[in-house]
Amino acid sequence: MSGRIPFVNTRNVWKVDDTFLGLIHNAVCPHFQLVSWSSLFLGICLVVFIIMHIIYPPGGYSLFLQLPTQMETLCLNIHAFQQNKAKFYTLFTAMFIHYSYSHIVVNTVFGIFIMYELEYCWKWSILAALVAGIAANCLAVVTMNGLVLGFSGVICACVGIIIAALILHCSYLRAMYSGAFYCVFCFMILLLILVIGISPAGVVHLFGILFGLLFGLALYPVIP
Numbered sequence: 001m002s003g004r005i006p007f008v009n010t011r012n013v014w015k016v017d018d019t020f021l022g023l024i025h026n027a028v029c030p031h032f033q034l035v036s037w038s039s040l041f042l043g044i045c046l047v048v049f050i051i052m053h054i055i056y057p058p059g060g061y062s063l064f065l066q067l068p069t070q071m072e073t074l075c076l077n078i079h080a081f082q083q084n085k086a087k088f089y090t091l092f093t094a095m096f097i098h099y100s101y102s103h104i105v106v107n108t109v110f111g112i113f114i115m116y117e118l119e120y121c122w123k124w125s126i127l128a129a130l131v132a133g134i135a136a137n138c139l140a141v142v143t144m145n146g147l148v149l150g151f152s153g154v155i156c157a158c159v160g161i162i163i164a165a166l167i168l169h170c171s172y173l174r175a176m177y178s179g180a181f182y183c184v185f186c187f188m189i190l191l192l193i194l195v196i197g198i199s200p201a202g203v204v205h206l207f208g209i210l211f212g213l214l215f216g217l218a219l220y221p222v223i224p
Contacts, residue, residue, distance in 0.1 A: 029112050031120035038115035038126055041096075042108060045151050048096045049104050076148040078141055091137045095130075097149040107151045114158045125161050128215045132157035136207035144203060153208035160212025163188055165220050 033039065076094035081087050098104040118125045133154035140148050166173065166185060174181045192209065 029116050032112075032116050033119075036116065036119055036126075037123075038111065038119050041126065041130065041151070041154070042111050042115070044096050045098065045104060045107065049098060076137055076140070078145055078148065081141055091134050091141075094137060094149040095133055095151050095154060099150065103150055107155060110155050111151065111158075114155060114162070118158050118162060121165065122161075122220060124219075125158065125216075126154075128219055129154045129157035129161060129212055132160065132211035132215050133208055135211045136204050139207045139211075140204050148204055153204050156205045156208030157212030157215070159188070159191060160209040160214075161216035161220065163192075163209075164213050164216025168217065168220055168222050 074090065074093045075097050076090045077087075081090060098107065115126055115129075118129075133151075133156075136153040136157070137148055166181075166188065
């Protein structure tokens, strides 16, 4: 346990750097760490995205998505998985493949806003979210059809862990930051609606949030 109070600015980062770039850093991601689990997994997503453009020119991802054999090699094709259990590794690899530019941009932006702050509060949170994302893919295998890919399940698990932290530290946070606490809680409700969405992928998002919530309630350190 790190001894950090969840979601409290203990470093007074707002006064560290008053330059333009410093203000942007403090406002967007004050606890960014290059060497971190968050950087590692977001970096893998970006590297895989770039490699696909190199391997499949000139169409890049567009061409890759049109090749069923290649898709079944790395992505979680639920029908293929049910026919061949040897493809169990796709439960993991599918999380680092994305449908399109907009898909990876949205996941990266959400990850930057959420993952670094969560990891600062609890350094093992991102690994817990990764396991929750794999669990969400496993549940998708028995409840869905089609393809499952993208890092959204892990990011949604991070949201679930944040909700668990708010629940576990409800009394403390409400006493210390009564107005801000309710604003954050309302924001989390709106964020839930946004990340779950109305698409078929919303089912995986929901699974990610639920597993993240369960893991958070079970594992998130509570400061006495």
